[in-house]
Amino acid sequence: MAALAWLLIPLVAAIGAGLWGSWANRTRKVRSDGPELIGYARFREAMERPRPGS
Template sequence: MAALAWLLIPLMAAVGAGLWGSWASRHRKAAGDGSELAGYARFREAMERSHSGG
């Protein structure tokens, strides 16, 4: 019976790792990309203005 318990520990760890891996690699919505790209474009424009004015 003790051997069965020792075999179940790695089995449960493998199942938990599989569940965590599938949860971690899930597809998230890309709705925030538009605002991030717009912010990056504003940052680039500001940096170009500060360097070209000197």
Template sequence: MAVLAWLLIPFLAAIGAGLWGSWVSRHRTTAGDGSELAGYARFREAMEKSHTGG
């Protein structure tokens, strides 16, 4: 009986990980990329300005 308990623990952990992964991926959005791209463009412009002055 103890062997079954030790085999049941990883099995339940795998099921829990699968449920958690499906729940986390359900709430993903890709609408927030615009502000990140604008920030990257500002960063590139600032880096170009700092190299042209020297």
């Protein structure tokens, strides 16, 4: 019975690895980078403006 337990441990680990691998490779919904890029452009413009009083 102990030998069966030692054989089941790698089997369960392989099944778990297969499930995790399929979950990690799932296709994800691609979201738009529009708002992030607009915010970054506004930030860059603000950093390029000269400071008042300098």
